[in-house]
Amino acid sequence: MDHAGPSAKQNGQLRPLIGESWHRVLRVGIDPDRGGPPDGLLSAEELEHRRTTSRIGEVLGTLREGLSALAGTETTMLVVCDAEGRVLWRDGGRGMRRQAERVALFEGSSWSEATAGTNAIGTSLVARRPLRVDAGEHFVRALREMSCAAAPLHDPRDGSLLGVVNVASPAALRQPATLALVSAVAQVAEGELRLRHWEAVDRLRSVAAPLLARIGGRAVAVDRDGWTAAVTGMPPAGRIALPADPVAGRTWLPSLGRCVLEPLPGGWLIRFPDADEAPGGAGQVVVDLTSARSWSVSVHGPSGSWTRPLSPRHAELLFALALRPEGSTAAQLAADLFGDTGRAVTVRAELSRLRRHLGAVLDHRPYRFAEATPVRLLRPADPRDLLPFSTAPAVLAARGLTPPSDDRRGGPGRAGPAHR
Structure with missing residues (x-):
């Protein structure tokens, strides 16, 4: 095993791409014996938020299945990171897990070059290309017992970098074909994202066609x-x-x-409006919660209207947003939905999903319906029938089952059926 220090590059022992990386990590002051400054692990909530909002989550099954022949063994590990080099998911055998833990390869840890020096994950993110880093090519000596092959993942909609998929194994068990397989599976995953994108465009076309007509x-x-x-x-x-x-x-x-x-x-x-057309916004938003089993949001504008069904959680979220038209923080919504302001990350993840479809209707900072957009909140005739599945404090208060908390000014206890 090669235990050469930084002078290895000067002796011409490194491939050009690896040598360039060593130059970068030397400039930022990475210590080959201790690594870079510790970046800390992500909190459990922040890790879950990143997993939920990352498009990589949509193709995680494809990555796992495509690399199962490698990552399913005792001596290999599949690692999936976001564009910052933070580990979002890892799968591997117990032997490789123990080796990974010795070098702090945990979920939520940072493997950027600035933290871990030259490594397949961080260097692939910088180079924007598939890359293998073997044993002594790692800048930090503690990593030289591993060999890794990584390939970046790009968003086919705009080419932006989503993250990287990586397969790690002990240096002594390096398989030359690993990089080709990782690269191929990354391309398949990007193809799946491209297909999902065009399926979403097709769904949009089906909604837009009658309006355009x-x-x-x-x-x-x-x-x-x-x-x-x-x-x-x-x-x-x-x-x-x-x-x-x-x-x-x-x-x-x-x-x-x-x-x-x-x-x-x-x-x-x-x-393209006529010159004499009055300025207008989104029209009117109607949140319909009158049914006991299905709920929807409708948007009515000058060109027509469309309706989208709501999941139970999104029905609760829009209900809470309609009750506080001046806007809510994630912590306030967490209290409305869970009775726990510490669940703010969960709320932000759900709102991120909701805004994929209603982004034009919803504002953030604070979270609220778009400025100057009239909102009608339709409730059942009997308050006790409101979202019967829900145990959210805001919903329970609206049913009259629990009083609203004192710090929820403008919240459930003071809201009416329509607010703008």
């Missing part, structure tokens, strides 16, 4: 990233650049000029 002029429906789902009265464009944080109403887009944005589930309707 009623519009006399030019209009185009795009997803949240600007990819075109449907168009009428104008040449189709593959993708339209949207503002970083678009809002409903009149705006100016570089490729289209003056136009109006109206929210769609998972995207936007872009149309």
